[in-house]
Amino acid sequence: MHAPVSPRERATVAAEERGFGWFGIARIGLVQAAIGALVMLVTTVLNRVMVVEIGLVAAIPAGLVAWHYAVQLARPLWGHGSDRGGGRTVWIIGGVAVLGAGAxxxxxxxxxMGSSFVPGFVLAVLSYSLIGAGVGAGGTSALAMLASGVSPRRRAAAAAVTWIMMVAGIVAAAFSVGALLKPFSYERLVLVSGGLALAMLALTVFATFRLERQAGRYGHAAEGGEAPGFKAAIAEIWQEQAARRFSVFIFVSMIAFSMQDLILEPFAGLVFGMEPGESTQLGGQHQGGILIGMIVAGIGGSAFAGRLPGELRLWVVAGCLGSALALAALGAAAMHGPGWPIGINVFVLGFSNGVFAVSAIGAMMGLAGAGRTTREGVRMGVWGASQAIAFGLGGLLGALGVDIARQIMAHDGSAFRFIFAIEAILFVIAAGLALRTTGTSAVPQTGSARDSEVFA
Incomplete structure (x- = not known):
């Protein structure tokens, strides 16, 4: 005979059924894919065109990308706005529309900029401001909808699913855009960019149609009432020990994670002589590795959840160390040049990045509903802003480092090897931080107890 089910257990099962099912989670993943595809166009294709085809120093596109991340420091405000506004769909669609216009x-x-640098640069600053605002408003609101509409037990798994779909969207867009840009011309670039922007906006509208009404309401979203003021929400989050410790790890690891983003395609063009379409497809191989790494870590993390002490932390450390080894191999590739299995090397780097990323994302989602009174929008905004700082700084440091090293060393391969070595060292430091990052949030939790221990 089966043991009788208690009223509390029945209530828990009913709560699980009220929230997003896997189809609803996948629809939010489509939004993430649309955002990722448009950002890919800016950070890979346009970055490569500025450096290789137009001949600008790498610091210019890196500075523009860093600026779009700086704009995202307002993520907590946008998340707080969606918390208090009572509806997140309009923030999501509006954000993607602004992002598409900026792209x-x-x-x-x-x-x-190829013919008139100053007017082009002014327009670029405006456009990258729109890109940052669109990513911040749309992305933060999508993640907040996920965190508040999915039961606590499903949050980490839901985060993995949506990020896997986002990377899948980036991979598909990279290969598609790379193929459509052959043979390369500026006219073709404009047509492909416009088509991608319209397609991703249409996908977002489709994915969010009547989606919000299907969501459950968990944590403080279920309690109703007015969300706390912005200053009070930020103060509460900063008082949490787990949040502060996790922030240090996120900052260091995401700098390492992002340093190669803006130099990988110029590296392929300058050292291996690849055309724009070829280097974009190489970026697709990197993203494909990230996708498979996320899948492996997601399945492995679920299969062994609770069986090994600090299991999630072990996945993070493995991803960091694997990334360091792959970057060391890229340093060797920079000196070897054509003939090196660059595609395999980049794929392994992406795989290790994916293992690290999905584990860190699981920790972030687990902490999303861990506050006394703060809601998911502002909390996800804080994490997003912290990540944006690291991404912007990492991309800028990578590009500036390459420019300076190329001037000093007068050899492209040596310059790239130097930067890849710095990235590898940062990943090793991040692995050490992950091993030492322990403890739980000191505040009462609104979700399951494990929500506060995802990175302990």
């Missing part, structure tokens, strides 16, 4: 303007600005 189109950035394409025009890139082409204009």
């Amino acid at each position: 189109l303007l950035a394409t025009q600005a890139t082409i204009l």
Whole structure:
């Protein structure tokens, strides 16, 4: 005979059924894929065109990308706005629309800089501001909808699913855009950019249609009432020991994670002589590795959850160390040049990045509903802002480092090897931080007890 089910257990099962099912989670994943595809266009294709085709120093596109991350420091405000506004769908669609408009303007600005640098650069600053605002408003609201609409037990798994879909979208867009840009011309670049922007906006509208009404309401979202003021929410989050410790790890690891983003395609062009379409497809191989790494870590983390002490932390450390080894191999590739199995090397780097990323994302989602009174929007905004700082700084440091090293060393391969070595060292430091990052949040939790221990 089966043991009788208690009223509390029945209530828990009912709560699980009220929230997003896997189809609803996948629809939010489509939004993430749309955002990722548009950002890919800016950070890979336009970055490569500025450096290789137009001949600008790598610091210029890196500075523009860093600026779009700086704009995202307002993520907590946008998340707080969606908390208090009572509906997140309009923030999501509006954010993707602004992002698409910014991507189109950035394409025009890139082409204009080739003939008239100052007007083109001014337009680029405006367009990258729109890109940062669109990513921040749309992405934060999508993650907040996920965190507040999925039961606590499903949050980490749901985060993995949506990020895997986001990377899948980036991979598909990279290969598609790379193929459509052959043979390369500025006219073709404008057409491809416009088509991508329209397609991703349409996908977002489709994915969010009547989605919000299907969501459950968990944590403080279920309690109703007014969300706390912005200053009070930020103060509460900063008082949490787990949040502070996790922030240090996120900052260091995401700098390492992002340093190669803006130099990988220029590296392929300058050292291996690849055309724009070829280097974009190489970026797709990197993203494909991230996708498979996320899948492996997601399945492995679920299969062994609770069986090994600090299991999630072990996945993070493995991803960091694997990334360091792959970057060391890229340093060797920089000196070897054509003939090196660059595709395999980049794929392994992506795989290790994916293992690290999905584990860190699981920790982030687990902490999303861990506050006394703060809601998911502002908390996800804080994490997003912290990540944006690291991404912007990492990309800028990588590009500036390459520019300076190329001037000093007068050899492209040596310059790239130097930067890849710095990235590898940062990943090793991040692995050490992950091993030493222990403890739980000191505040009462609104979700399961394990929510506060995802990185302990």
